[in-house]
Amino acid sequence: xxxxxxxxxxxxxxxxxxxxxxxxxxxxxxxxxxxxxxxxxxxxxxxxxxxxxxxxxxxxxxxxxxxxxxxxxxxxxxxxxxxxxxxxxxxxxxxxxxxxxxxxxxxxxxxxxxxxxxxxxxxxxxxxxxxxxxxxxxxxxxxxxxxxxxxxxxxxxxxxxxxxxxxxxxxxxxxxxxxxxxxxxxxxxxxxxxxxx
Numbered sequence: 001x002x003x004x005x006x007x008x009x010x011x012x013x014x015x016x017x018x019x020x021x022x023x024x025x026x027x028x029x030x031x032x033x034x035x036x037x038x039x040x041x042x043x044x045x046x047x048x049x050x051x052x053x054x055x056x057x058x059x060x061x062x063x064x065x066x067x068x069x070x071x072x073x074x075x076x077x078x079x080x081x082x083x084x085x086x087x088x089x090x091x092x093x094x095x096x097x098x099x100x101x102x103x104x105x106x107x108x109x110x111x112x113x114x115x116x117x118x119x120x121x122x123x124x125x126x127x128x129x130x131x132x133x134x135x136x137x138x139x140x141x142x143x144x145x146x147x148x149x150x151x152x153x154x155x156x157x158x159x160x161x162x163x164x165x166x167x168x169x170x171x172x173x174x175x176x177x178x179x180x181x182x183x184x185x186x187x188x189x190x191x192x193x194x195x196x197x
Contacts, residue, residue: 027103032044035096040095055108146193147177160179
């Protein structure tokens with residue numbers, strides 16, 4: 001065989017594989033646009049690349065007769081963990097981490113050729129992110145939650161009980177997050193929940 005000759009199969013890509021790659025970019029793009037619109041950490045390009053990468057891993061695994069789905073899930077877990085931030089008692093990035101996870105799952109489904117499942121999952125994810133977000137905002141207004149940091153001039157724990165009774169009299173609920181005695185004063189962090197007027 002002439003070394004100058006190239007294998008005709010080397011540069012050939014199955015038409016079906018191109019469809020899978022294109023659809024992975026499309027589905028990832030839809031989810032990515034929603035995250036980008038809301039100015040989230042993992043936006044348009046990131047979600048596309050995750051969906052595309054998952055589809056490619058699935059395609060390559062099918063051709064090689066191996067199963068890489070478990071490895072994809074593990075890798076996506078690390079990426080998802082990277083977008084979760086904790087600031088005091090507030091945790092942010094959980095929804096974006098979930099979008100990263102579902103976009104990888106959609107990529108795997110697309111890579112296996114299950115286009116209907118991928119489309120349904122994409123549409124349902126967009127509905128959950130948009131419609132359910134509005135419902136969540138409404139629920140947060142109806143059932144408001146606030147954190148108060150209270151500083152008392154002396155270290156008498158009775159002040160915390162007095163505050164809790166005052167909150168209870170207003171038909172609200174309080175939870176002690178932390179109580180610290182510092183020299184001659186007392187600092188308490190309280191979470192108060194209830195209906196917002």
